[in-house]
Amino acid sequence: MDMGFVMVGPPLISLLAGISILIWPRLLNYIVAFYLILFGLVGLLPLVV
Numbered sequence: 001m002d003m004g005f006v007m008v009g010p011p012l013i014s015l016l017a018g019i020s021i022l023i024w025p026r027l028l029n030y031i032v033a034f035y036l037i038l039f040g041l042v043g044l045l046p047l048v049v
Contacts (some may be wrong), residue, residue, distance in 0.1 A: 010039065 017031045 009042075013038070 013035070017035055021028050021031055
């Protein structure tokens with residue numbers, strides 16, 4: 001995995017999630033769930049690889 005993605009990825013995804021929640025507040029539960037799952041997996045990747 002490219003180190004640039006690791007440094008830019010989380011803030012960019014957070015920004016997109018925040019904008020999506022402002023536009024569609026009903027998506028909050030799904031966005032939070034996917035956010036937690038995604039960054040949990042990203043956090044585990046160095047342990048697995």
